[in-house]
Amino acid sequence: MKFLHLGDLHLGKSLGDFDLIRDQKYILDQILEIVKNQSVDAVLIAGDVYDRAVPSEAATRLLDYFLCSLAESGVMTFMISGNHDSDERLNYGSDLFEKNQIYISAKYEGNLYKKTVTDDYGEIDIYLLPFVKASQVKHFLPDAGIENYDDAVREVLEQAEIDRTRRNVIVTHQFVTGKSEEPVTGGSEGVGVQSVGLVEKIGYDCFDAFDYVALGHIHSPQKIGREEVRYSGSPLKYSLSEVANDKSVPVITIKEKDKTSVELIPLKPMRDMRHIKGKLEQLLKTENVIETEDFIYATLTDEDMVNDVMGIFQQIYPNTVKIDYDNSHTKQIEQVDISKIAENRSFGELIGDFYNKIYGCEISEEEMDIMRMVAREAGVMDEAD
Known part of the structure; x- marks a missing residue:
């Protein structure tokens, strides 16, 4: 099965006094072409879909256009919320969307969202973990001894009882780091060592049960720890700190268990x-x-x-x-x-x-x-x- 990984679309964002809606539609059209040319089966959108909790009318129209285009092409979409999104607004209509193979998890409510899909090699379990704070998880798991973000995510995954013998994919929006390296930050997520954008770091090893980990939150595209744990990065440059970034989208091919490959497809903006x-x-x-x-x-x-x-x-x-x-x-x-x-x-x-x-x-x-x-x-x- 082929997946295309997106994150940090920030639809509705401006650059100084300049509206980026036309630039964002241009890059989304380019991504739709990649989906078609690469015969992608599913698109993973790892949060920060909108730039603001209350998105503009133009931003909501653009997301509608993109999701409808994917649905009309028969491509599945798996989408979560990020820290810039409104849980309720992004979740609106999610039950209706599922009829068009658009699966949304915008709010953690005590259980990790799971959808099982099939391909020529059998079943793949796709998990959706929207942006969560430790306090949110503690509300549902008060006896778990959660003290920080890392504890919270590990507890959520433990409660989900992930079967490591199966092919597993997760989409999440957190500050995930390596054992001895910090992600290269850039953009509206902010900078920091212990936290980025007030989000505490989480060790990438907590996702060892997954064949691919689609991360959002960091705007610079990069792998974390291993090739299959990856920030797609934002599709456009949204700040001066990103000026040297080469933007791309990962296309992930999963065959048998432990047979996952990642190809980075470059993106070219309308205006650099x-x-x-x-x-x-x-x-x-x-x-x-x-x-x-x-x-x-x-x-x-x-x-x-x-x-x-x-x-x-x-x-x-x-x-x-x-x-x-x-x-x-x-x-x-x-x-x-x-x-x-x-x-x-x-x-x-x-x-x-x-x-x-x-x-x-x-x-x-x-x-x-x-x-x-x-x-x-x-x-x-x-x-x-």
Whole structure:
């Protein structure tokens, strides 16, 4: 049987001020072509289907389009929720969807979801474990002695009594790590060692009973511990930290027990993301300008700030997301001991010094009044200050 593994679609996400719905439909259409060309039997979607708990209308329409396209092709879909999803919203209509071979487990309710399918080699048990917190599992298994995420997932699997002699696949959305290595993070899941996005780590060995483990949560595609325990990664680059990622989708072929192979099929976005660095004049020279529709993060090394630099850049690169500086002024700021900056200093003194370091001149009274107004609205200054 052939499976295609997806995760972290984040439908409805924006990149800065730019709506990504067209980019997401483009990449999903590409994935539908891969499903067809590779004769895929089932698609595994490992959570973070939507970018927000309350998805936009455009995002829900796009998911509907994708699921309907898979169903019309006779392809099974197995989908779980991630920490970005609303359990209830993603679970809505799940009973009806099963009639079209769309199987959804969006909320852990005391039992691990299991669906058995058959191919030429016999039966395969597919398990769906949506994003869970230790507290959720403790609610259903109060006597299990659960203290952390790792305990919770191990207890869920133990209660399911997985038959290791059978071919088993699991789809889950957690921070799974190797014995001596941490996953390469990137994107909205955040960074950290003990946890990522406030999700504690789980050892990959707790999934030893499974022939393939389809993971979601980490945006960088990679294996964890063994080839068959894998993050598919997000299908698009969603942050600057992912700029060097080569996006792909794993296609998994399972034959007899212990005969599992993984092939990574590359994805090509409608608009790539690039990080360019240098002096403004050099970056925008005609001979250096390529792929103008790409999403651009630019780091300028000019010593002087450029007025309306975003407007200038977007005349050439209309999808410029962010511009920052790397020069002697920013290096000087980086070397400052942050913990001592605010000692016995007023808001006005701090803002005035910062302004002077960046612009090389004194801040005006009008500008300072604006900064004070913003600080009060943000709650970092009292009205009396």
